[in-house]
Amino acid sequence: MGLGSRRKFCCIGGGTGLFTLLSGLRVHCPSGDVSAVVSMMDSGGSTGRLRVEHGTLPPGDVRQCLIALSDAPSELLQLMGYRFETGEALRGHNLGNLVLTAAKDLAGGEYEAIRFLERILQVRGHVFPVTLQDCQLVAELDDGSELVGEAQIDVRGAGELVPISRVRLTPPASVFERAAIALLGADYIIVGPGDLYTSVLPNFAVDGLPAAVHAAKHRGARLIYVVNTMTKRGETDGYSASRFVEVIEGVLGSLAIDAVVINTGRVPQHLLENYAVEGAQPVLNDLSDERRVIVTGDLMARQTFARHDSRRLAKAVLAAVEHLPPRPRPGTPPSASRGHDADEGL
Numbered sequence: 001m002g003l004g005s006r007r008k009f010c011c012i013g014g015g016t017g018l019f020t021l022l023s024g025l026r027v028h029c030p031s032g033d034v035s036a037v038v039s040m041m042d043s044g045g046s047t048g049r050l051r052v053e054h055g056t057l058p059p060g061d062v063r064q065c066l067i068a069l070s071d072a073p074s075e076l077l078q079l080m081g082y083r084f085e086t087g088e089a090l091r092g093h094n095l096g097n098l099v100l101t102a103a104k105d106l107a108g109g110e111y112e113a114i115r116f117l118e119r120i121l122q123v124r125g126h127v128f129p130v131t132l133q134d135c136q137l138v139a140e141l142d143d144g145s146e147l148v149g150e151a152q153i154d155v156r157g158a159g160e161l162v163p164i165s166r167v168r169l170t171p172p173a174s175v176f177e178r179a180a181i182a183l184l185g186a187d188y189i190i191v192g193p194g195d196l197y198t199s200v201l202p203n204f205a206v207d208g209l210p211a212a213v214h215a216a217k218h219r220g221a222r223l224i225y226v227v228n229t230m231t232k233r234g235e236t237d238g239y240s241a242s243r244f245v246e247v248i249e250g251v252l253g254s255l256a257i258d259a260v261v262i263n264t265g266r267v268p269q270h271l272l273e274n275y276a277v278e279g280a281q282p283v284l285n286d287l288s289d290e291r292r293v294i295v296t297g298d299l300m301a302r303q304t305f306a307r308h309d310s311r312r313l314a315k316a317v318l319a320a321v322e323h324l325p326p327r328p329r330p331g332t333p334p335s336a337s338r339g340h341d342a343d344e345g346l
Contacts, residue, residue, distance in 0.1 A: 010186035014039030017194030022068035024314025034125040041137040059100040070121040128179035156234035175208035233279030259320040265298030
């Protein structure tokens with residue numbers, strides 16, 4: 001029986017990072033039970049327009065997760081990812097976003113639309129919105145000012161930018177019950193990768209999500225965090241691996257991360273120069289902690305962007321799973337952990 005057999009993974013995040021992780025797990029952990037809890041705070045592009053015009057929850061991240069976990073023919077997935085480039089009404093819209101919007105009317109609700117598409121796209125696993133309530137992301141900055149809306153936070157301009165201190169939701173939102181149930185039943189909860197303050201932390205700003213993670217850990221689930229490959233201007237300027245971990249554990253209170261996956265592969269010079277123009281730098285690995293498993297390795301894809309490669313990322317996550325100690329039993333003290341290379345034993 002292969003690694004990942006009968007194990008339940010629940011991944012928390014949004015954007016391209018979650019798509020990459022799910023794509024890798026679908027291929028390299030085919031017997032695993034994979035689900036996704038997805039941020040619902042996107043407000044830009046096609047997603048933002050549909051929110052305003054049709055009153056739907058943001059479909060973009062949900063669409064990407066459905067595609068990532070789909071066993072449907074590649075031609076159908078290409079259609080779901082198609083973006084219109086012409087036409088006044090359709091320009092900029094993604095066809096998959098429009099399909100999800102139509103599915104809401106046909107199926108009778110937001111989650112019903114997702115289930116509808118899961119069947120059509122032959123999705124292996126499940127996709128859960130973190131909340132079904134309409135809300136906006138608010139970033140509180142160190143100088144006391146605020147930015148309202150994911151799009152405003154995501155595209156802050158050039159110049160010296162005030163750091164983000166925390167994010168919250170307006171109005172407050174409660175966790176979708178099925179998302180909480182998926183977390184409670186998970187053997188491994190995987191957080192990230194993804195833009196820290198606009199894709200990952202918005203999930204933890206939802207009332208009940210941190211409590212669900214706490215309850216899952218109490219039941220024996222292991223918590224794995226995937227650190228980003230690059231910093232992002234206006235969000236994580238100057239962040240090292242330890243800072244990313246510190247922020248995640250900060251929103252979880254007393255809860256500790258069991259394993260951290262960190263890229264240590266080099267970024268090609270031409271990509272370094274491209275990212276430097278945007279104020280982004282590689283995330284440095286400064287994490288040395290005997291309390292947790294640390295998996296490092298060359299996890300990057302280098303075609304156009306310095307992002308995770310889905311295959312390498314999945315293998316690194318599965319390496320973390322392999323090296324994590326078994327679920328604690330009453331009266332059993334926790335085991336000390338050590339570092340591991342992502343290619344070790346794979």
